[in-house]
Amino acid sequence: MSIEFSLAGKKLTARSGILELMDDLGRAMTEHPDMLMLGGGNPAAVPSIQKIWRDRMQDLVNEGPAFDRMLGNYDPPQGNPIFLRAMTKLLRQQFGWEIGPENLAVTNGGQSAFFFLFNLLAGRFENNKHRKILLPLTPEYIGYADQGIDESLFVACKPEISWPDGPESRIFKYRIDFAAVEKRLAEQDIAAIAVSRPTNPTGNVLTDEEIRRLSDLAARHGIPFIIDNAYGTPFPGVIFADASPFWAPHVILTLSLSKLGLPGTRTAIVIGPEQITKAVAAMTAIAGLANGNIGQQLVLPLIESGEILNLGPQHLIPFYSEKSRLAQGWIREFFEGTGVDWALHTSEGAFFHWLWLRNLNCSTKGLYSRLKARNVLVVPGEYFYFGLEDDWAQREQCLRLNFSQPAEVVRKGIRIIADEASKSLR
Incomplete structure (x- = not known):
């Protein structure tokens, strides 16, 4: 049986950037456990924060009626x-x-x-x-x-x-x-x-x-x-x-x-x-x-x-700012001498580095596919320029990298990105 969707249904079920991103992330987590996850926006497992939520859940369980009301x-x-x-x-x-x-x-x-x-x-x-x-x-x-x-x-x-x-x-x-x-x-x-x-x-x-x-x-x-x-x-x-x-x-x-x-x-x-x-x-x-x-x-x-209001200053900022610093160091280390004309947006918050690669012979969608074949998942920049009426070459030159994963994952992923980019020069 063929079911016809409404115009709104077709719009909301068409292939989209967010669908592709979440689908790739989900498949990588379940089917490719070796994938280096530098895509997506999942927060890191911050030990001190995890303890707060485990303790709080235990408090709710111990309170009895509050736990029952929450679920019921x-x-x-x-x-x-x-x-x-x-x-x-x-x-x-x-x-x-x-x-x-x-x-x-x-x-x-x-x-x-x-x-x-x-x-x-x-x-x-x-x-x-x-x-x-x-x-x-x-x-x-x-x-x-x-x-x-x-x-x-x-x-x-x-x-x-x-x-x-x-x-x-x-x-x-x-x-x-x-x-x-x-x-x-x-x-x-x-x-x-x-x-x-x-x-x-x-x-x-x-x-x-x-x-x-x-x-x-x-x-x-x-x-x-x-x-x-x-x-x-x-x-x-x-x-x-x-x-x-x-x-x-x-x-x-x-x-x-x-x-x-x-x-x-x-x-x-x-x-x-x-x-x-x-x-x-x-x-x-x-x-x-x-x-x-x-x-x-x-x-x-x-x-x-x-x-x-204290969770950010006391737990999250020290954790993520250090991860950002380390990732920036690895980007400089691995791109040095590759011939790639790269630049990095200043890191002022969130979990991401925005990497601008200005002399590749392919779009970052193309680079994304090559990286996925090497078990590195990133997000190509093309998806982030919606609503822009003017043509702009930069829309095909950027990658979003999530640096919240464990250090060895981020470091290995950046090394592969630099290597693959160096093979894709104009």
Whole structure:
């Protein structure tokens, strides 16, 4: 029997970057245990963090009724009321944000949150109007690319590229081209501005000034400013640069428990105007009745005590910054003398290095296939440039490398990447 899918069904089931990434990761984990996993965004097994969650789960088991309620009850679609009140109190006390529980909604992970938000705000409207999400800095997170029920949901701006210590350092940084952003806002019907901070895939952290300027532009145009803080501040805090938590009445901020070592709980928090959080709760009820309870219950005491804000500085930053430092050293070591014209985005947060290879005879999709044949899994850069209307050679010249795996895995993987790149020169 041949089943015909709707247009929306065809759009959501077509081959996509995020599907290919997750499929490759899943197959590698189950069918190829020797694969060197430098792709994906899975957090590392941080021993001190793992102990916190094991101890907390044991506490819940020992409490008895709390454990039974966690597994045996549905929470409201907006989230557990006790959890929402505790999170509200923490953010009000620590940062002075004028929010209440009505400004929060829990979702089944950040991916679900952005599916709801993007399709709520952008796409087709009455009178044949079509509104888009503006990405002021590309490359941007692969997981957004195919979330629109309607086609062409995004428009993106090329960044300015700076060399903080000069080109000879091989370290570059993307910065927002505000002239390009303002041009897009004037030319297009923009529904919202959206950024990730730190930016996935590059590890770029937008400065406080860049965040304020984007917020001001959004407010001036009467649209929301969406900030994806899956890795950033106030938690989980996998961030190596100076960055202040930011929220305003027109801001939609998302937080996640995944990078705190709890990706399996699929728990994210949306903070925004009540109209938005109520809509997210309504969409949650339709798509899944309610959200998972386990993540909310695991972290609740840490929210009530404020300890959740210390996990980044005390546990995650020392762990990941050292891994970043080691990986940068191996990139310099193994690419030295290869003839590859390489550069690396400055590492300011998250789990990734963004490697720019400027003189290959193939695209990074081609290099990705060659590396997979040698048991190294990376993510080719082409998937991260969606919404960009201008042609840009760089979209075929970059790789995202996850440095959160054990040191011997990362080191061996980088050595093979350098070797394979050296065989692919123009």
